[in-house]
Amino acid sequence: TKVEWTNPHTWFYIDVKDLQGQVVNWAIEGGAPTVLYREGWKPNSLKVGDEVTVTIALAKDKSKKGNAYLVNLPDGRCVFAGSSGPGGTATDNCTPGRR
Numbered sequence: 001t002k003v004e005w006t007n008p009h010t011w012f013y014i015d016v017k018d019l020q021g022q023v024v025n026w027a028i029e030g031g032a033p034t035v036l037y038r039e040g041w042k043p044n045s046l047k048v049g050d051e052v053t054v055t056i057a058l059a060k061d062k063s064k065k066g067n068a069y070l071v072n073l074p075d076g077r078c079v080f081a082g083s084s085g086p087g088g089t090a091t092d093n094c095t096p097g098r099r
Contacts, residue, residue, distance in 0.1 A: 001025060005043045008032055010082075012046055014054065027065045028054055031082015039080045050074045054081075 002013040010030040015023045030036060033043075046052065052073060056066030068081035 001048060003046055003048060005033055010036060014052065024064055028056060028068050029066070030068045030071075035082035036079075039082060040077065041079060045073055045075075045079070046071070 001015055002011075004011040009032055012028050012030065014026050014028060016026050018024050031039075036045075050073070052071055054066075054068055054072075055070040056068050059065040059067075070078055071081050072078045
C-alpha cells in the first residue's frame with residue numbers, strides 16, 4: 001500500500017488477510033537502500049499494488065510490524081531484504097528456482 005525508499009531503512013506497507021479473513025495493514029522494514037541495491041533491488045522493484053510474499057521477523061511487541069528477510073517480488077525473483085534472518089542462506093530459504 002506504500003513504499004518508502006529512504007535512509008536509514010526502507011519501509012513498505014502491505015495488506016495481509018488474517019486468519020479471520022480481515023485485511024490488516026503491516027509495516028515491513030527492509031535494509032538501507034544501498035544494501036538493497038547490492039542485493040539486486042531498484043527503487044521501482046516494489047510498487048503499490050504489487051502482490052508479494054515476505055519472510056519477516058515479527059516485532060517483539062506483537063504489533064503489525066516486521067523486519068523483512070526475504071521478498072518474493074512480482075517478477076518472480078526472490079531477493080534478500082537486507083536484514084538478518086533465520087539460519088541458512090537466502091537461496092536456501094527461497095522458493096526453488098526463484099532467485
